[in-house]
Amino acid sequence: MRGEQPGALGSLRESNREKVVKALQTLGVASRADIARWTGLSRSTVSSIVGDLHDEGLVGDRQDGGREASGSGRPPALIALDPAAGFALGIDFGKRHLAVALADLSHEVLGEQRVEMTDDYEAGEGMLRAAELVDRLLDDLDADRGRVIGVGMGIPGPVHRTGPVGSSAILPGWSGTSPAERMADLLELPVRVGNDANLGALAESTWGAGRGSASVVYLKLATGIGAGIVIAGRLFEGAGGTAGEIGHTTINETGDICRCGNRGCLETYAGAAAIASLLSRSFGEQLDPEDVLSRAAQGDPGCRRALADAGRHIGVAVANLCNLVNPERIVVGGSMGRAGALLLDPLRESVTLRAIPSAGEDVRIVPGELGERAELLGAVALVLQEASLAQGGRTPALQTTETKP
Amino acid sequence: MRGEQPGALGSLRESNREKVVKALQTLGVASRADIARWTGLSRSTVSSIVGDLHDEGLVGDRQDGGREASGSGRPPALIALDPAAGFALGIDFGKRHLAVALADLSHEVLGEQRVEMTDDYEAGEGMLRAAELVDRLLDDLDADRGRVIGVGMGIPGPVHRTGPVGSSAILPGWSGTSPAERMADLLELPVRVGNDANLGALAESTWGAGRGSASVVYLKLATGIGAGIVIAGRLFEGAGGTAGEIGHTTINETGDICRCGNRGCLETYAGAAAIASLLSRSFGEQLDPEDVLSRAAQGDPGCRRALADAGRHIGVAVANLCNLVNPERIVVGGSMGRAGALLLDPLRESVTLRAIPSAGEDVRIVPGELGERAELLGAVALVLQEASLAQGGRTPALQTTETKP
DNA sequence: CGCTTTTCGCCGCGCTTAGGACAAAAGGAT
DNA sequence: ATCCTTTTGTCCTAAGCGCGGCGAAAAGCG
Numbered sequence: 038m039r040g041e042q043p044g045a046l047g048s049l050r051e052s053n054r055e056k057v058v059k060a061l062q063t064l065g066v067a068s069r070a071d072i073a074r075w076t077g078l079s080r081s082t083v084s085s086i087v088g089d090l091h092d093e094g095l096v097g098d099r100q101d102g103g104r105e106a107s108g109s110g111r112p113p114a115l116i117a118l119d120p121a122a123g124f125a126l127g128i129d130f131g132k133r134h135l136a137v138a139l140a141d142l143s144h145e146v147l148g149e150q151r152v153e154m155t156d157d158y159e160a161g162e163g164m165l166r167a168a169e170l171v172d173r174l175l176d177d178l179d180a181d182r183g184r185v186i187g188v189g190m191g192i193p194g195p196v197h198r199t200g201p202v203g204s205s206a207i208l209p210g211w212s213g214t215s216p217a218e219r220m221a222d223l224l225e226l227p228v229r230v231g232n233d234a235n236l237g238a239l240a241e242s243t244w245g246a247g248r249g250s251a252s253v254v255y256l257k258l259a260t261g262i263g264a265g266i267v268i269a270g271r272l273f274e275g276a277g278g279t280a281g282e283i284g285h286t287t288i289n290e291t292g293d294i295c296r297c298g299n300r301g302c303l304e305t306y307a308g309a310a311a312i313a314s315l316l317s318r319s320f321g322e323q324l325d326p327e328d329v330l331s332r333a334a335q336g337d338p339g340c341r342r343a344l345a346d347a348g349r350h351i352g353v354a355v356a357n358l359c360n361l362v363n364p365e366r367i368v369v370g371g372s373m374g375r376a377g378a379l380l381l382d383p384l385r386e387s388v389t390l391r392a393i394p395s396a397g398e399d400v401r402i403v404p405g406e407l408g409e410r411a412e413l414l415g416a417v418a419l420v421l422q423e424a425s426l427a428q429g430g431r432t433p434a435l436q437t438t439e440t441k442p
Numbered sequence: 443m444r445g446e447q448p449g450a451l452g453s454l455r456e457s458n459r460e461k462v463v464k465a466l467q468t469l470g471v472a473s474r475a476d477i478a479r480w481t482g483l484s485r486s487t488v489s490s491i492v493g494d495l496h497d498e499g500l501v502g503d504r505q506d507g508g509r510e511a512s513g514s515g516r517p518p519a520l521i522a523l524d525p526a527a528g529f530a531l532g533i534d535f536g537k538r539h540l541a542v543a544l545a546d547l548s549h550e551v552l553g554e555q556r557v558e559m560t561d562d563y564e565a566g567e568g569m570l571r572a573a574e575l576v577d578r579l580l581d582d583l584d585a586d587r588g589r590v591i592g593v594g595m596g597i598p599g600p601v602h603r604t605g606p607v608g609s610s611a612i613l614p615g616w617s618g619t620s621p622a623e624r625m626a627d628l629l630e631l632p633v634r635v636g637n638d639a640n641l642g643a644l645a646e647s648t649w650g651a652g653r654g655s656a657s658v659v660y661l662k663l664a665t666g667i668g669a670g671i672v673i674a675g676r677l678f679e680g681a682g683g684t685a686g687e688i689g690h691t692t693i694n695e696t697g698d699i700c701r702c703g704n705r706g707c708l709e710t711y712a713g714a715a716a717i718a719s720l721l722s723r724s725f726g727e728q729l730d731p732e733d734v735l736s737r738a739a740q741g742d743p744g745c746r747r748a749l750a751d752a753g754r755h756i757g758v759a760v761a762n763l764c765n766l767v768n769p770e771r772i773v774v775g776g777s778m779g780r781a782g783a784l785l786l787d788p789l790r791e792s793v794t795l796r797a798i799p800s801a802g803e804d805v806r807i808v809p810g811e812l813g814e815r816a817e818l819l820g821a822v823a824l825v826l827q828e829a830s831l832a833q834g835g836r837t838p839a840l841q842t843t844e845t846k847p
Numbered sequence: 848c849g850c851t852t853t854t855c856g857c858c859g860c861g862c863t864t865a866g867g868a869c870a871a872a873a874g875g876a877t
Numbered sequence: 878a879t880c881c882t883t884t885t886g887t888c889c890t891a892a893g894c895g896c897g898g899c900g901a902a903a904a905g906c907g
Contacts (some may be wrong), residue, residue, distance in 0.1 A: 049454050049894095050863065070885060079865050084886065109874040110884025252681050264766070273673070275768025276657050277804035282765040285798050287758050288695075299796050353692050357762060360687040361669070363680025391704050393690050399682035454863095455894070475854060484896050489856070515853025516903040 050086075053078060057086045061118045062143060066099050068113030087116060095122040118142055123184050126226070127416030128167050129191040129236075132156065132260060135163060137170045138410075139178060139185075140417045144244075148178050149413065160216065168223045188226050189416030192216060193233045193261065229419050233257060234281055235272055236415025237405070238265025241368045243418050245406040250366040254358065255405070256283070258373035258380075260309045260326070262351070266362065284308065286354040303354045307347035309373050316343055326372060333379055341379055348380040352387020359392040359400050370405030377404065455491075458483060462491045466523045467549065471504050473518030492521060500527045523547050528589050531631070532821030533572050534596040534641075537561070537665065540568060542575045543815075544583060544590075545822045549649070553583050554818065565621065573628040592828070593633045594821030595625055596641045598666065634824050638662060639686055640677055641820025642810070643670025646773040648823050650811040655771040659763065660810070661688070663778035663785075665714045665731070667756070671767065689713065691759040708759045712752035714778050721748055731777060738784055746784055753785040757792020764797040764805050775810030782809060 056076045064071060069087055073080045090096045099115040120141035129136040136151040150170050154163065175182055221228040231239070238247070238255030247253035247267065255265040262284030266273040274280055284304040285297050292301025305311055309326035316339060317324045324332075333340035355367065369381060381404060389397050407414060461481040469476060474492055478485045495501045504520040525546035534541045541556040555575050559568065580587055626633040636644070643652075643660030652658035652672065660670040667689030671678040679685050689709040690702050697706025710716055714731035721744060722729045729737075738745035760772065774786060786809060794802050812819060 053864085068885075080886075081866075081888090082864055085864085109882070111870095111872040111886075113885060266766075268678070275801070275804070276770035277768055277800055279798065279800045279804070280766060280768040282768075282798050282801065285765050286762045287796055290693075290758065297798050299798075353695065354762075357691045357759075358766060360690050361671075361685060361763060361766060363682055363685040363687075365681035391692055393684065393687050393702050393704075395682055395684045396680070396687065399680070399684070458895085473854070485855075486857090486897080487895050490895085515851080515905080516855075516901095518854060 053082060054086055054089070057083060057090070058118070061096065061116075065143070066115050066117045068115055070113060091116075095119055120145070121181070121184065123186045124180055125417050125420035126171060126185050126188040126224075127191070127413050127418075127420070128171070128188060128220070129233075129413040129416055130163055130167070130193065131233075131412070132193060135167055135170065136413045137167060137174050138413045138417055139174055139180060140421065142186075142421070144421060146414070146417070147180070148174055149410075150174050150177075161219075164216065164220055164223060167220070171224060182226075185226055187420040188220065188224060188228045189236070189419035190216065190220055190228055190230045191233050191236045191412040191416045192230060231272070231415065231419050232263065232265075232281075233412045234263030235265040235274065236419065237370050237407075237411040238267045238281075238368075238415070239272055239418045239422070240407055240411045240413075240415035241370065241405055242267040242270070244414060245411070246368045246403045247366055252362070252364040252366070254281075254362065254364045254367045255411075256351075256355070256367060256369045256374070257371035257411075258307070258309070258351070258369065259371040262304050262308055262371075264358065266364070283354050283358060286357060288350060288353055303350060306350040312343050312347055312373075316340060330373070330376055333376060344373075344376050344380045345383040347373070348383035349387045351380075352384045353391060355384065355402075356388045356391035356397070359388060359396040363396045364400055367400055367402045368405050369402065370407070370411050374405055375408075458487060459491055459494070462488060462495070463523070466501065466521075467547070471520050471522045473520055475518060496521075500524055525550065525552075526586070526589065528591045529585055530822050530825035531576060531590050531593040531629075532596070532818050532823075532825070533576070533593060533625070534638075534818040534821055535568055535572070535598065536638075536817070537598060540571055540575065541818045542572060542579050543818050543822055544579055544585060545826065547826070549826060551819070551822070552585070553579055554815075555579050555582075566624075569621065569625055569628060572625070576629060587631075590631055592825040593625065593629060593631050594641070594824035595621065595633055595635045596638050596817040596821045597621060597635060598638045634828075636677070636820065636824050637668065637670075638817045639668030640670040640679065641824065642775050642812075642816040643672045643686075643773075643820070644677055644823040644827070645812055645816045645818075645820035646775065646810050647672040647675070649819065650816070651773045651808045652771050657767070657769040657771070659686075659767065659769045659772045660816075661756075661760070661772060661774045661776070661779070662816075663712070663714070663756070663774065663776035665777075667709050667713055667759075667776075669763065671769070688759050688763060691762060693755060693758055708755060711755040717748050717752055717778075721745060735778070735781055738781060749778075749781050749785045750788040752778070753788035754792045756785075757789045758796060760789065760807075761793045761796035761802070764793060764801040768801045769805055772805055772807045773810045774807065775812070775816050779810055780813075 053076075056078065057072055060072045060075045061067060064075065067075075069083050070080060072078075072087070073083045076083065087096060095118065096116050097119040099117050120143055123142045124147075125140050125142070127138045127140070129138075131154075133156055134151060134153050136149060138146055138149040140146045150173060152166065152170065154166070174180075175185075217228045217230045234255060234257040237257050238253060241247045241255050242250065242253040247255070251269055253267045255267070257263045257265070264281040264283040266281050285295065285299060285302045287299065287301055288303050288306055289301035293305040294300055295302035295305045309329075313324050313326045313329055316329055319339065329340050329343065333344050358364075359367075369384070373380065381402065385402050388400070388402065392400075405411060458481075461483065462477055465477045465480045466472060469480065472480075474488050475485060477483075477492070478488045481488065492501060500523060501521050502524040504522050528547045529552075530545050530547070532543045532545070534543075536559075538561055539556060539558050541554060543551055543554040545551045555578060557571065557575065559571070579585075580590075622633045622635045639660060639662040642662050643658060646652045646660050647655065647658040652660070656674055658672045660672070662668045662670070669686040669688040671686050690700065690704060690707045692704065692706050693708050693711055694706035698710040699705055700707035700710045702709075714734075718729050718731045718734055721734055724744065734745050734748065738749050763769075764772075774789070778785065786807065790807050793805070793807065797805075810816060
């Protein structure tokens with residue numbers, strides 16, 4: 038808060054610019070007068086700002102479309118954000134897949150590409166493949182690379198703010214590298230990184246089941262179990278960027294050893310791998326998590342029981358989370374989230390039983406709406422959230438590797 | 443007089459006003475040039491704003507004090523927020539005591555009063571006594587009641603945002619009432635309520651061991667165990683205002699029944715009452731928490747062991763909290779917090795062992811600095827935090843004429 | 848006594864916004 | 878067909894605000 042010249046006047050202009058851009062994002066196509074009414078600014082001011090935006094090529098004229106019958110009077114000169122003014126790129130590195138997506142500034146997804154990968158692929162190889170995918174996607178969509186304002190990158194596992202990935206046991210090849218920098222070098226674009234649960238939280242709270250809630254926790258149930266916390270529309274990342282690691286909540290102080298080194302973590306009870314291996318042992322045949330889900334859907338009592346138990350165990354940790362964070366809504370996603378009521382009902386029951394009453398009553402626990410696309414869309418959202426359209430001062434897509442969140 | 447609604451311009455002015463007030467609150471006594479350097483604004487702007495504040499009687503001249511030897515040059519005309527411009531009142535309702543404090547806007551505590559009460563006194567009686575204490579305090583200090591800008595009120599137990607206290611088993615007499623309204627009626631002043639842990643968090647993060655940290659969790663260890671979470675200087679209260687209830691973290695799914703209705707809560711293991719009753723059973727004589735602390739300090743091995751075990755149990759819950767919230771600092775207060783290293787060392791050890799490494803490394807766990815005054819000062823801080831000195835005298839609540847679609 | 852240093856008040860400049868005047872472009876009424 | 882009303886967009890002016898610069902004031906130091 039010191040020294041740095043914000044150029045106070047400029048900041049006022051900038052804030053009003055932001056209002057106008059937001060109005061255009063919300064209204065889609067609008068006249069200058071519409072924007073003035075929506076923002077509360079005067080028509081003159083709006084006209085001036087729209088002029089700037091027009092000169093910078095960020096808004097374009099719309100030769101009307103359909104709605105010419107709005108009464109008598111001079112017909113409005115309709116304008117809209119130029120979708121081609123900027124793109125946001127998202128990359129999702131999954132355990133067994135890789136996906137990229139491109140969206141324009143109006144939050145419309147223009148295209149996606151996805152490839153399956155071998156288990157635990159090398160980080161370097163994954164990034165090369167991702168860069169290829171990005172090239173192909175941009176080619177296919179005929180999108181100008183220079184107008185990409187940023188890249189969001191989803192990584193499973195803890196992302197420490199200082200750059201290198203922590204001790205992620207899910208993708209061991211990623212340890213010690215600084216994926217953001219390498220990806221930024223490869224793509225020559227600014228890159229922001231988020232972990233899978235945080236991105237899912239962002240996506241569900243922006244477009245999915247968390248829309249409109251002030252505080253949303255996204256629970257990703259898969260091989261690992263993670264949570265992303267969104268408060269007042271902003272991701273809560275904690276001091277070091279590792280907030281939301283609910284999978285390593287201690288459920289039982291003398292339980293099994295977890296890959297994190299602790300004992301009795303939630304993941305050792307309710308992670309997809311734990312469930313599958315439990316059932317494999319009992320059934321005497323090798324099951325993977327997908328098998329568990331499909332057999333449970335077909336009515337297999339053992340698989341149903343295993344999912345219900347997992348739900349109850351997760352409920353213990355979620356109840357603790359409700360006591361601590363008291364969120365308004367919890368959105369459950371991830372591959373195991375598809376189990377639906379089989380898992381969600383025992384989870385809800387467990388939460389009502391174990392959370393203190395007022396916290397338990399405040400929260401609504403709902404399934405996610407975005408499915409497998411949650412992380413990918415979240416990576417896009419990470420870029421759109423900071424969409425620097427608002428600040429006019431240029432430098433949109435230079436080689437500057439802004440890896441700092 | 444003629445430009446009655448400058449609109450956005452006013453908001454800029456207001457924001458700079460806020461900066462100047464904040465600088466004065468931080469610096470205490472300062473010259474205009476000091477403020478300019480601190481805020482980054484120009485000397486002219488500061489001079490103009492200080493002029494406004496002076497006209498409104500909010501700042502006054504300080505005829506120097508001591509520090510005249512700061513080099514050669516024209517001596518600065520020192521100014522300071524006029525302490526008499528406004529007061530903040532804090533009331534702390536404890537289990538066995540009642541305390542009130544008065545502070546001025548420069549965050550200086552002008553006086554305190556404290557009385558002991560019988561266990562579990564009636565809410566109505568407590569509030570009457572509090573109102574009497576307030577009257578006496580204002581009389582003693584010769585403070586003008588009309589200049590009290592607000593009252594902060596500390597209550598042990600969950601405070602639901604909608605007003606009435608939830609099922610607080612600590613002060614059963616308070617259930618169902620709306621203490622804020624009753625107190626506001628009694629005092630004829632605006633009242634804000636916070637629970638004890640939240641207030642402690644606010645106090646320690648403003649004046650105590652959490653100064654300067656972006657995210658602080660305050661742990662109150664007493665009969666109950668609670669936490670207050672401060673993120674970026676703001677209290678995080680959750681959707682319903684009950685965030686931070688760490689005392690009811692489930693430590694053992696099949697443990698003892700807790701007063702909250704759940705089983706195996708942290709409080710049933712590490713609450714002061716639980717420790718004392720455990721030791722009483724073993725020792726065959728009635729011990730209260732104070733006895734445990736004093737005997738442990740004198741070297742009694744049983745009491746030391748009990749405190750260490752409590753620290754370890756609390757560490758389990760705190761590790762979970764670190765995984766979820768990833769705070770920068772944890773401040774330990776409350777009556778049991780006085781045990782010092784006896785309890786803190788095992789707690790730290792437990793956290794390092796059980797939190798995921800990156801979260802465990804980020805956090806520093808330190809004892810509180812404010813002791814018994816934490817809640818009381820926090821109640822004052824609750825008022826000072828929202829001190830509306832920043833917005834100019836005119837049109838305090840008229841500014842909000844939002845026209846959203 | 849003069850020089851340096853630091854502070855403070857005042858003035859003008861540039862930027863921004865709000866509001867009014869004015870032209871433009873329709874539809875409806877006569 | 879012509880005029881009036883209505884809505885829109887632009888231009889111009891007035892006012893608010895912050896910033897930089899100038900000069901005066903008030904010390905200490907040589």
